[in-house]
Amino acid sequence: MAEKGITAPKGFVASATTAGIKASGNPDMALVVNQGPEFSAAAVFTRNRVFAAPVKVSRENVADGQIRAVLYNAGNANACNGLQGEKDARESVSHLAQNLGLEDSDIGVCSTGLIGELLPMDKLNAGIDQLTAEGALGDNGAAAAKAIMTTDTVDKETVVFADGWTVGGMGKGVGMMAPSLATMLVCLTTDASVTQEMAQIALANATAVTFDTLDIDGSTSTNDTVFLLASGASGITPTQDELNDAVYAACSDIAAKLQADAEGVTKRVAVTVVGTTNNEQAINAARTVARDNLFKCAMFGSDPNWGRVLAAVGMADADMEPEKISVFFNGQAVCLDSTGAPGAREVDLSGADIDVRIDLGTSGEGQATVRTTDLSFSYVEINSAYSS
């Protein structure tokens, strides 16, 4: 058994292949199959109202709480392709279901890559046949994790060992990646025996404080999809809390890997906000700072420019005492009661990790952390290259 990834938990097999969708000629299709005995599935999708055809189809198919296999392709997002895009997504699902002897509604489908280009269905269908060929499916979590990469520079896998049961996972992308390439895709698997409801609670809780608080450039892709598939093969039913903890740990690990591999990143920045009314306000404020380009440029320059933090947070939808705001960089006070602290300009931010803590000065107990990156030359370079 692989030590990590989606085939670490019992009951899961995977395959990967090169279908010729990516221009690079790298592997570009993957399949994960839940062999049971149970097939509970939970999912979280992009909140973008412009969502891709595979999101539409997956959302329909997971509505009954069961998914037995998820098909992945990279190199083409099948987004903004109108009715033909939806037809293509459904055709690939039907083809896979037929090959696996399943119903269409048992299949999830995820695409990532160029927006606005039709899927090359001949290649995709040939790829499906390869993914389901005799001997293809097996302990191939690592190969699947590689096949879903787009501009990711490393593949991203995780495993969390619990008491006799396991959660595995793979992920790719973050924010929206390089020219026209979209999407964060994550697949989590577990051999715990859990209901769809338990799985959905655990997934929603975990994504709210991991992927949802990872904000590289404020952009939300048309294709973002996180699946959690449960096989029950361990025969163990954890408590909801135990499941929550393990799924959170897996999501947290993948989120950290996504942040570390974000485009153009030279700094990993955690923005924590306290001293506001509730957690929702705290996350609004942290997100406002994390998305502020002037703040992000200052982080790139290792510049302890707390004035930009105040200017950004002052526009946030959160309760604050505008004259009682404090800011700490790497634990050192740079601003107290909305005024510069002694030595503020000498704080050393030259390391790759920067911790920013903002106290909005009210007695409220809201708290949240958003993880982001700096805004570097390389971010601009990656994202300004011509798309075709």
Next chain:
Amino acid sequence: MAEKGITAPKGFVASATTAGIKASGNPDMALVVNQGPEFSAAAVFTRNRVFAAPVKVSRENVADGQIRAVLYNAGNANACNGLQGEKDARESVSHLAQNLGLEDSDIGVCSTGLIGELLPMDKLNAGIDQLTAEGALGDNGAAAAKAIMTTDTVDKETVVFADGWTVGGMGKGVGMMAPSLATMLVCLTTDASVTQEMAQIALANATAVTFDTLDIDGSTSTNDTVFLLASGASGITPTQDELNDAVYAACSDIAAKLQADAEGVTKRVAVTVVGTTNNEQAINAARTVARDNLFKCAMFGSDPNWGRVLAAVGMADADMEPEKISVFFNGQAVCLDSTGAPGAREVDLSGADIDVRIDLGTSGEGQATVRTTDLSFSYVEINSAYSS
């Protein structure tokens, strides 16, 4: 009489001086005085809850609808300086009022420059004496416009000739400028005879569709201030519509100059949204696209990447038909019914001006335009340099 600027309308004089606040040694203080016979004044301030001391003092002083003189300094924003900052702003106002034989409440004050550094009050007070010295005040609108510059590369003036009366103006900055330098400041003058109420209506209407829709980096400074001072010296009272038109023309001209001089700009981008319920939703949607870093990078790369427009607008707080969105670049359809249009990737965006039109597909009649710029290497360079 100067052909343009704040001393073009009758009844206004100005002065400028070098007080040594800017490290560059360039002129850094300016004064505009309304000699009457009337002193109606309107103002619009930053909506940032973290606002600078001069904003607090100006807001108080304009509350009675009259301002006779506005003091400007560049090089130091007097923001985030706590009680001492407020004390310093009040001291400078009192000093100027005394020199001019006015009440403190007749004075407006605007600062721009570094955040979190105390004003050098000895230099500032000496500067006030120079600005009010015998012979200093005169037809010096152009000198004043130069003195309020921070990282602006050109001074920005305007004049609008109406039927026997005139509107003049100067402005600086846009968004938040280079390292720790804050603020858009605009001063408009007119010799029309108008009430404070007329002036406020004209100013609010004009700023809503000019400065408020100029969105370079989504950042709102702690110091943004727009004054409109009316001397009545022409003896002519325009209608509200006539005043609105002239003030709009002046604001529009200065806004265009601010956009053209925005930091790191290589493209001037106008994002227009139609086909949503109302103008407020249209501006939300246009702003969401204008602030999207992936979209802005694509503009820098002259890349007709309409997928990013759809991905960005799909997250906007505006009514839309997600499958009926159309996008036009420079008048050419690149996306129809949320699907790529033929020839979309060949649209030429190599020019300095790019027009983006987005139809959200509903029958609503909302419409708005937001002006922004691209996200370039040079934006990152300017904003990542160390602040001290």
